Amino acid sequence: ILNVEQSPQSLHVQEGDSTNFTCSFPSSNFYALHWYRWETAKSPEALFVMTLNGDEKKKGRISATLNTKEGYSYLYIKGSQPEDSATYLCAFLGRSGGGADGLTFGKGTHLIIQP
C-alpha cells in the first residue's frame, strides 16, 4: 500500500501572509506528482504535474518544488488571498503503469485564509 502523507492537515493564515505545506511520497517507483486545488462543491483543479527531481513549477502566486530522491514536495503560496482558501491535494503516480495508472492521494491540507 502506497503511503502519501500531507502536512499539516489544516492551516489558518492571515491574508497577505505567505505559506507552504508538504507532501511526502514513496521515493521508489516514482513517475510523477500531481497537485490539485479543491474548493467545496467544485471539481478539483489541476495545478501542477511534476516529474523531474529538483523541478520547480509556478502558477501565479503558487509554486511547487519536487525532491524525488527523498520523496517530498512543497507547495508555496505567496501573499495569500481569501480566494486561496481550499483543500490542496497531492497525488503520487507510480512508474509501473507507464504513467497510465490511477493516482494515490494524500488526505489534503485544508487552507483557510483569514481576512
Place this chain on the structure above:
Amino acid sequence: GAVVSQHPSRVICKSGTSVKIECRSLDFQATTMFWYRQFPKQSLMLMATSNEGSKATYEQGVEKDKFLINHASLTLSTLTVTSAHPEDSSFYICSARRGLAGGPATQYFGPGTRLLVL
C-alpha cells in the same frame, strides 16, 4: 478547456436499488477514465480504471459485480452501484486522463456525486 461533468451531484436511494453515475469529458476525448471514492476524513481512493472499449480494471477489494463500469465512448463512462446498501454511502468522483498514451498526463476531475443509501 478540459472540463469533466458528473451527474447526478447528489442522490438518495433505498437499500437494494441500483444507482447510475455518469462521467463525461466535455471538450476532449479520454481513452482512460478513473473512478475514485472518498469516505469521511479519508483520502480519495482509486476504485477502478476504465478504458474505452474494454473491461474496467478494479483495485483490490472493490467488487466488480457491485460496481459496474461501462466506458462506451471516448467521452462517457458510467458507474452503476448495484443493489446499494448503506455501507456504499460515500462520495464518488471520476476523472478523465488527457494526453498521449503513456506519460504523466493530467487527470481532470468531475465535481463528484454524493450517494446516500437509506
